[in-house]
Amino acid sequence: MKRSTFSEEPCSIARSLDILGDWWNPLILRECLYGIHRFQDIQQWLNIGRNILTTRLKQLVEEGLLEKRQYQSGPPRFEYHLTEKGYDATLVLMAVMSFGEKWYFKDNAAPILLHHRETGHQVKPVLVDEFTGERIDPRQLVPAPGPSFPPGEVRKSRFAEFYADENRVFTRSQAD
């Protein structure tokens, strides 16, 4: 495979996909979020090969999404726990969850619900704009280069059309 790496791309999505653009990693994170922390338990719940699980856990630990914690020293045994970065990654899982509920289950009937640990109330994650609080509508968005976009490459980028003036973002007139 020699799978491509995107770690140098000037795009948050691309870079994140090096670790999240995979089918096992998100599921392993899911298990940790659900309170499953041990090798064997993860292996059985996911029905993932041990060898694959080994490489994935190593990767997730290296990338700082999980930490390996020893919980007994007789024969040394370990648990894998979400780090802060790992918990942040689970927010992505929740977005995936909403997508899946809408498109893969009849009547939006979720197979799994999230509840608040203290209050017991159901929690339903939705994406909103931090400033206005309104629901995000992807159709209304246009991208533009941000502060860490490689300088000098703006005009070569596919956002050039939105950026005739470096200080103002122009929206596009033609229809999609």
Next chain:
Amino acid sequence: MKRSTFSEEPCSIARSLDILGDWWNPLILRECLYGIHRFQDIQQWLNIGRNILTTRLKQLVEEGLLEKRQYQSGPPRFEYHLTEKGYDATLVLMAVMSFGEKWYFKDNAAPILLHHRETGHQVKPVLVDEFTGERIDPRQLVPAPGPSFPPGEVRKSRFAEFYADENRVFTRSQAD
């Protein structure tokens, strides 16, 4: 590879990962969101092999995230546009974006910003609880079987401990 499929799993995340748990598919959707719709343009911006792009586009069209639109008939040429399902999938991309900005760029300096097409204002997607409007904190959540969870399997599930009584969700007492 014989890559595993999760299309029958009683989990919205697992099912979605069949199409989103991949590194190229999300990037292709990103291009479409950014207004790049043609085979060659996608191929060049992503630097993806034509053969891979072909299979991915076919897959995304079959799964209903993209639609193939003919835009000229001289020599028939096509464009790939996001469907409603595809736009919903881009919400996941935005969650990924937030994650990437925080963890892969210094000072949270995003390489790409999103602006509202009409107002021009910057838009910053964040995950909140639909009911309370509060920011989601994954540490405060516990999963429980939902309406479409396979009946009868609740007790065998890893949520059993949260579900001693089928009508009430119990939170867990032990620490993580």
Next chain:
DNA sequence: GCGTTTGAGTTCCATTATGCAACTCAGTAT
């Protein structure tokens, strides 16, 4: 009219990854 270019794919192939089964190994329980 003929060669070139363009868009959109196929086909081939060497290299990697996946998934499955079998093997290891240290410490416990019987």
Next chain:
DNA sequence: ATACTGAGTTGCATAATGGAACTCAAACGC
């Protein structure tokens, strides 16, 4: 002493990836 457990390795057949070369039909240049 023997079996069992948890957590990995190792080996192998098969499938997917990425890159280059090939196809094909219409349009363009002259």
